[in-house]
Amino acid sequence: MKIFKKLLVISAVLGAIGVAPFAFAQNNLPDLTPTKADVAKAAFKEDAKCTKCHDESENAPILSIYQTKHGVKGDSRTPSCTSCHGQSDKHLAGDKDGKGRPSPDFVFKKGVYDKSPSQERMGQCQNCHKGEKRTNWNGSQHQVNDVACNDCHVVHNPVDKVRVKKTQTQVCYTCHKEQRADSYKTSTHPIEVGKVVCSDCHNPHGSAGPQLLKKNTLNETCFLCHAEKRGPVLFEHQPVVENCANCHTPHGSNITPLLKDRPPFLCDDCHDKPHDSGKLPGPNVAGKPFTTSPSSSLMGRACMNCHTMVHGSNSPAGGYLQR
Template structure:
């Protein structure tokens, strides 16, 4: 394996990147250079009357028109069907191509979306935001935090995860207090893919546990899911394991139960949990062993 081989491989992959990346499938389909736009003498809604109401009621009416997605419609208006990108042609695009249609404007999601599990699984924007453009379901195009009842929607594919919400200790999804999209940013968090920023969605409702601390529990660097089962658990605090089994996953060491010179056998014999003494399990501002200030 030589440096030259590595360089060749890198260049080849970079070439692949130019061929395969860039998001051109949708642009090739509408092929704006080959067709005339509809111009001022025609209006799509002269014929497509029933779409107008939906369009007028939408947030999209302020920033886009029909040709944004269906391509130049001059020939279609003059001699229907003419050259127009109909719904069937759009549906025949690959999921990536269909998403490109939306991501041209929704640039905030453009960078992160291709790396998400949903995108890699072949889902497109319309998979969830069905008929978003024609506004039969206006609630479906609202931002995720307003998604009114995403749980039944997500359950169609993620039934096993929703079933876990029926465990004795669970996030209040079943009670309607939060929904799947309260936590899952299905468009992808860019920071998560590139640079660690904070503890993500958990911090929104659990600031006390996720605030930066002087002595933070290193387990938090692995994410809250190392100790907590977010959908549900039979153990209070949504823990993945019972009391000391949870902590010993990382804190088991030779000489156990001698830890840092302290014989913990007496505590275990009295059915103590680790956090009975190590109160500040998420981090402490005063004690590197995460012990409480009063003990």
């Protein structure tokens, strides 16, 4: 019994001697997790390969990238110069024959060097920016027409105009000049005051719908704002159900409200009877006297003098009449 007690005491002592130093060591190990300062220091060191030459003396604002999200060096996800422009070893080493310095691996803006092909520039951006709203980029109208990311976006500038409502349309109008002209017509969406901009209706990075629309159809996109036109209603107007653009032109028109033609002529595209609203007052073919009063379908709001509910009606009388 005594021998057994002695063995217990010895085991306890050895356990204390063995465990205590281990526990002490665990509690006093240095934290090797890199801090934001460490991450930033390493990132600036990597950028120094480029910024030792490309500094504030550049004509283009190079160092202002540190005022953007791409310059937050305390975030490990932030790219460095070489993340976008490539390692560019030949550019850094220079030409040993003295014939000039080769270009970086990827050039985004034409200057001393020609810019890289659009597909290469897009590929560099998509190394980080992929998925979500860019899922349908491949095969989209912009991608097919060789529009690269930096053709619209400015990375080194603190203010990216295409992402600011007040200036976004001016960037889009650089290519879409017809839409710019439409926006200055009599009847438009409130584009010039910045209440509606291109990206409210279109997804420039690709869409499953036509014309880079945010939704699969034009009607679905229009209903994002014009929900009262969605219905359901008892009597549907078929052109409305098919496509809003049957009657309206979205970027601007000289006919209120954004109509493609004036009523009754717009209505006459489909409804050529029974009111003969397109007939002006005057003698008919049979030589009968002049009509003294024009048709009520030609005056005022024309067809809409009676048919006010052109987008659909719940009236028991049907015919899109307001009752």
